[in-house]
Amino acid sequence: MSHIPLRVPLRDTPHVYGAVTRILHWLMAALILWQFLGMGLRAIYGRQDWLAPFVGSHAPVGAALFVLVILRILWALANRRTRPAHGDGWQGRAAAAGHGLLYLLMLAIPSLGLLRAWGSERGLTLFGAQIFAPKSPPVEWTAALAGALHGELAWLLLAVVAGHVAMVGVHQAMWRDGTLKRMAGRR
Ligand code: HEM
Numbered sequence: 418m419s420h421i422p423l424r425v426p427l428r429d430t431p432h433v434y435g436a437v438t439r440i441l442h443w444l445m446a447a448l449i450l451w452q453f454l455g456m457g458l459r460a461i462y463g464r465q466d467w468l469a470p471f472v473g474s475h476a477p478v479g480a481a482l483f484v485l486v487i488l489r490i491l492w493a494l495a496n497r498r499t500r501p502a503h504g505d506g507w508q509g510r511a512a513a514a515g516h517g518l519l520y521l522l523m524l525a526i527p528s529l530g531l532l533r534a535w536g537s538e539r540g541l542t543l544f545g546a547q548i549f550a551p552k553s554p555p556v557e558w559t560a561a562l563a564g565a566l567h568g569e570l571a572w573l574l575l576a577v578v579a580g581h582v583a584m585v586g587v588h589q590a591m592w593r594d595g596t597l598k599r600m601a602g603r604r
Contacts, residue, residue: 424603425439428496431502432599441485441489441492445486448481452479452571456568458471476534477543479527480543482523483527486520489523522570522573525566529563529566530563534549537555538555
């Protein structure tokens with residue numbers, strides 16, 4: 418059997434993010450984009466039948482994102498000494514703060530959605546399995562908390578994601594320091 422060189426290591430190194438981090442990053446990026454596409458269309462067009470695939474998949478996709486972000490945080494902690502550094506000075510500190518905010522929002526938003534589902538009179542059934550039984554009467558504070566924060570924090574996340582993408586563009590076009598290659602390049 419011929420030897421196929423593994424171009425991307427499994428774990429993170431000081432030069433590149435490894436395969437596990439990349440899969441988590443791009444899979445979550447795609448699923449988060451799906452959530453925003455659906456909710457964005459719903460915000461523009463209101464409740465429409467043709468939006469059913471988006472609305473119907475919102476809770477299962479959100480629950481999957483909750484599991485993925487937990488795995489991602491654990492993996493980041495396990496790789497914290499070996500992954501690419503943010504760099505020194507204000508730029509490094511700003512990047513670290515931006516990434517910290519992304520993690521915080523990616524954890525808080527699905528947690529709030531799940532908390533509301535836990536307290537609701539409908540409960541939560543995913544892929545045919547009951548995750549939360551219906552509550553009677555429904556828990557008021559979970560609905561109030563998620564009602565106040567879930568959508569607002571989600572739109573904030575969209576703005577932070579836009580900033581994140583814009584900064585990758587600045588790194589590529591102005592500073593030309595190969596930042597994108599760490600998450601998308603070969604090595
Ligand atoms: C990272 C994951 C998630 C993202 C990015 C996200 C994003 C959003 C956005 C942008 C809205 C629209 C808010 C508005 O209309 O102003 C929304 C609404 C909603 N989401 Fe999520 N969501 C996520 C996870 C979840 C989960 C896990 C659940 C439930 C299990 C959930 C349940 C809901 C419900 C019921 C609404 C409609 C009520 C409301 O606007 O607060 N979401 N979500």
